[in-house]
Amino acid sequence: MRISDLSLPETEQSLSTGQLKLVTGPFTTRIRSRIPSVAIGLKTLYGDFTLAPEDSFADFYCELRPPNSIRRYYNPQVLFLADGRSVFKPLAYYQAFPMLEWGMNWCIAMQAPQYLVFHAAALEKNGKALILPAPPGSGKSTLCAGLACRGWRLLTDESTLVDLETAQITGPARPVSLKNASIDVIQSFAPGASMGPICHDTLKGTVAHLRPPAESVARAGELAKPRWVVFPRYEANAETRLTPHPPGEAFMRLAGNSFNYAALGTIAFHRTADLMEQVEAFDFVYSRLEEAVQLFDEIAA
Numbered sequence: 001m002r003i004s005d006l007s008l009p010e011t012e013q014s015l016s017t018g019q020l021k022l023v024t025g026p027f028t029t030r031i032r033s034r035i036p037s038v039a040i041g042l043k044t045l046y047g048d049f050t051l052a053p054e055d056s057f058a059d060f061y062c063e064l065r066p067p068n069s070i071r072r073y074y075n076p077q078v079l080f081l082a083d084g085r086s087v088f089k090p091l092a093y094y095q096a097f098p099m100l101e102w103g104m105n106w107c108i109a110m111q112a113p114q115y116l117v118f119h120a121a122a123l124e125k126n127g128k129a130l131i132l133p134a135p136p137g138s139g140k141s142t143l144c145a146g147l148a149c150r151g152w153r154l155l156t157d158e159s160t161l162v163d164l165e166t167a168q169i170t171g172p173a174r175p176v177s178l179k180n181a182s183i184d185v186i187q188s189f190a191p192g193a194s195m196g197p198i199c200h201d202t203l204k205g206t207v208a209h210l211r212p213p214a215e216s217v218a219r220a221g222e223l224a225k226p227r228w229v230v231f232p233r234y235e236a237n238a239e240t241r242l243t244p245h246p247p248g249e250a251f252m253r254l255a256g257n258s259f260n261y262a263a264l265g266t267i268a269f270h271r272t273a274d275l276m277e278q279v280e281a282f283d284f285v286y287s288r289l290e291e292a293v294q295l296f297d298e299i300a301a
Contacts, residue, residue, distance in 0.1 A: 001050070001051045002047065002048060002049060002050055002051065003022070003042055003043060003046045003047050003048075003049055003051060004043075004047035004048065006043075006051075008039060008040070008043055011039045011042060011043055012034075012036065012039040015031060015032060015033045015034070015038060015039055015042075016032070016033070016034045017032075018030060018031075018032035018063070019054045020032075020042075020051065021051060021052035021053070021054065021056060021058050022042070022046065022049055022051065022052075023049060023050040023051065023052050024049060024104075024172035024173065024174050024220060025161075025170060025171060025172040025173055025220035025221030026115075026161070026170065026172070026221045027059045027060065027107075027108065027112070027172055028052045028056065028057065028058045028059050028060075029058060029059065029060045029061075029062055029104060029107070030058035030060070030061045030062065031062050031063075031064075031100070032061075032062070032063040032064075032065075033063060033064040033065065033096070033100075034065065035064055035065070035078065035093070035096045037094065037096050037097050037197070038064055038096050038097055038100055040097070040197070041097035041100070041196055041197065041209075044194075044196045044197070044211070045175045045194075045196045045209055045211045045212075046174075046175075047211075048212070048214045048217040048218070049217055049220075059107075059111070059112075060082065060083075060104070060107040060111060061082065061083050061084070062080065062081070062082055062100065062103055062104065062107065063080075063081040063084070064078055064079065064080055064081075064096050064099060064100055064103075065078070065079055065081070066078060066079070066093065067079050067090050076092070076093035077090035077091060077092060077093055078090060078091055078092070078093050078095065078096045078099055080099050080100070080102070080103040080106075082103065082106065082107055082111075087103070087106060088102070088103070088106075091202070091203075092201075094199065095199055095202050097196070097197070097199070098177075098199050098202055098207050098209075101174070101175070101177060101209065104174070105158050105159060108158075108159045108161075108172070108259075109159065109259035109260070110259070110260075112159075112161070112260075113260060113263065113264065114164065115161040115162055115163065115164065116161075116162035116164060116258060116260065116261065116264060116267075116268050116271050116272065117159055117160070117161055117162075117258060117259045117260050118131070118133055118159070118160040118162065118254065118257050118258050118259070119133065119158065119159070119160075119257045119258070119259060120132055120133035120134070120140075120156075120159075120160040120254075120257055121134075121140050121141065121143075121144035121155075121156060121157045121158070121160070122155040122156050122160040122169055122171055122224075123144060123147050123148060123152040123153060123154055123155060124152065124153045124155060124224040125147075125151065125152045125153065125297075125300040126300050126301070127224075127225065128224075128225065128227035128228070128300055129155065129169055129224035129225060129226045129227055129228075130147075130152075130227065130228045130230060130296065130300075131160055131169065131226055131228065131229045131230070131254075131279070132144060132230055132231075132232055133160075133229065133231060133253065133254055133257040134231060134232050134233070134257075136204070137234075138232055138233050138234060139182075139232055139233065139234025139286065140157075140232055141157055141176055141177055141178055141179070141182060142178065142182040142185055142186065142234065142289060143232050143286070143289070143292055143293075144157050144176055145157075145176045145178060145182070145186045145190075145193075145210050146186065146189055146190070146289045146292065146293045147293055147296060148176065148210070148212065148213060148216065149186070149189065149190035149193050149210075149213075150190075150293050150297065152296075152300075153213075153215065153216050153219060153224075154171075154173050154176070154212050154213060154216040155169065155170060155171030155173060155216075155220075155224060156171025156172055156173065156174070157174070157175075157176040157177060158174075158177070159171060159172065159259075162271050162272075162275060163223060164264075164267055164271055166223065167226075167271050167274035167275045167278070168223040168224060168225055168226065169223065169224055169226050169275075170220075170221055170222060170223050170224065171220070171221075172220055172221070173212050173216045173217050173219070173220035173221075174212065175196065175209035175210055175211055175212055176209065176210040176212065177207060177209055178195075178207070178208050178209065178210060179204050179205050179206065179207055180205045180206050183195070183198065183206065183208045185289060186210060189289050189290070193210055193211070194210070194211040195208050195209065195210055195211065196208060196209045196211070225278065226275055226278050226279050227278070227279055227280070228279055228280055228281070228282065228299070229245075229250055229254060229275075229276070229279045229280075229281045229282075230242070230281070230282045230283075230284045231245060231250075231253065231281075231282070231283050231284065232284045232285075232286070233283070233284065233285050233286075234285075234286060234287065235285050235286070235287055236287055237287055238285050238286065238287045239285075239287075240285070240286045240287070240288065240291040240292060240295060241284070241285050241286075242282050242283070242284050242295060242299075243282060243283050243284075244280070244281070244282055244283075245281040245282050245283050246281075247276060247281055250276065250281035251272060251273070251276050254272060254275075254276070255268070255269075255272050258272075
């Protein structure tokens with residue numbers, strides 16, 4: 001069964017009782033909430049995702065609810081709890097769905113030791129995978145969304161998972177998080193793309209999420225062979241340019257983008273080295289998304 005098979009009232013009921021178990025690639029997340037915007041967000045953006053049976057194992061248990069304080073009556077807020085523990089400061093109540101997205105990212109970063117986890121987008125085309133490690137504001141998610149809208153298989157916008165045996169990569173294929181000007185860029189670039197509600201005045205500015213392509217969702221969790229590690233950077237009015245990045249420096253930058261490199265220790269070093277032996281590394285600067293997507297289509301051909 002998929003989320004699209006449930007009506008909105010059925011989705012709300014399943015969430016309110018904590019019985020909704022969302023499968024995103026290799027992970028199953030049990031979600032509990034009585035907040036309407038959470039149900040609407042899941043229906044809008046996760047319609048193609050599978051639901052696990054109620055009696056099945058869940059990797060993560062997430063709950064969103066108002067704090068137990070008097071402020072909920074005059075300044076409503078929302079808490080995100082993982083395994084019953086609050087892991088973020090409360091946010092405004094209307095930001096519940098973005099908070100769920102950030103919370104699920106946190107769960108993968110902090111609670112998935114079976115993978116080496118990089119803060120990076122990843123996509124695949126013609127059997128070759130592209131890894132995009134970059135800090136916030138670099139244009140990573142915009143580029144990721146543009147490629148996903150043009151036929152690249154989305155692995156992840158946020159958490160690239162490296163298999164500890166093969167050094168191949170996978171991801172949960174969840175919605176792409178877009179912020180501020182990126183929202184308008186993608187709406188102009190791909191007018192038919194489906195987006196969730198726009199949420200203003202968050203800690204990250206204005207936020208919206210791009211629904212992942214159905215084919216990417218159907219193949220979520222499938223391993224892909226890495227071929228390129230590209231460090232993207234948006235620069236206003238810049239010419240599109242792709243330049244080789246020294247492998248040793250690329251190794252260090254990629255390792256520095258890992259959430260659990262230090263925790264995994266020696267095996268993280270070896271799997272990162274194995275991955276780097278399979279790829280070419282580049283720096284990439286762009287200002288025009290159409291040119292950027294065309295360039296990557298050409299190198300993947």
